[in-house]
Amino acid sequence: VKTSGIQQFLVQEEKRIRLDLFLKKQMPCFSRSFIQSLIRKGKIFVNKEASKQAYLVEKGDRIEVNIPSSGQPIPVPEPIPLSILWEDSSLLVINKPAGMLVHPVFSGQGGTLVNALLAHGNHLSKVGGILRPGIVHRLDKDTSGAMVVAKDDPTHLALAAQFRKRIVRKTYLALVRGRPSQNEGTIEAKIGRSPKGGKKMTIEGRYSQEAVTTYRLLKQWENWSLLEIHPLTG
Incomplete structure (x- = not known):
């Protein structure tokens, strides 16, 4: 997924879904709030017309997203201690503390799990883009608990499929x-x-x-x- 420029999508799904939710699935490296801000600013077009957030996309719709070059922050490594529950050559399991964001939400923000992961090592999956390296799923800022982080793309895709199919049991x-x-x-x-x-x-x-x-x-x-x-x- 490109982090700037123009992105184009052709809707294949049979079931109608809100525009912002559809784009969040297609562009996991961007937050839903960022996507909604693009819609409000008229940066997202459906069938060549500026769309609204509540629009329900349907099969055959053509979507164009204009992403500003400075629209998202690029995380940098920070030496933040990590509580590692498991680590092997394919993945990490982190005990995320309450009060920590998974990734930055505005430019220059630090202290997130992504910042800590970048300092821990550079072997992280690239599926989520440069903004969310290794991040397969997320927890809210004030929620503590185990998070699985992928070190390579095949592992990321396999784990994401398990979450999507609800094979993973969350407690x-x-x-x-x-x-x-x-x-x-x-x-x-x-x-x-x-x-x-x-x-x-x-x-x-x-x-x-x-x-x-x-x-x-x-x-x-x-x-x-x-x-x-x-x-x-x-």
Whole structure:
């Protein structure tokens, strides 16, 4: 994926999907917020017409993306300590701490996992482009946990396929307010951006998507509960 210039795509998928979500899949080295900013600035055209973020692409659509040459930051190595759970010739498993971004989101930003990985070694996959070397998946800034990092492109593609096919089982620990009505169960609800803005998510929010999550109660206090959570849809 080029990080500047013009990118062109022909939609092959049968199922309609939002423009920004489609482009995020095609250009994984760019953040969704960056893609949305390009749409707002009129830098993305569908069938030769400037498009809107909520447009649903369909099979046969031709998309052109104009990427500014200085649109994304290029990470640099930084000697940040890494908690390495596993390492071999093909991959690394990192214990990402809470409070660390996976990759920079604006020019000159440091202290991210990518900065630390670049300092650890130069053997990282190039599938994600120069902005996200080795990054197969991501965790939110405030979420800690294991992240798999690919050292070569075949490993990256194989791991990405396992995530895409949901072969990988994700397990989270979540401290939640209140007490669930049952000790274990399944939550099926559409989740989207909160109308109140910011990064808050809510049931039946804007541009909601189907979400299925299983949970199991581990411990309870008066007003809090510790849950083991398995997201099945993302």
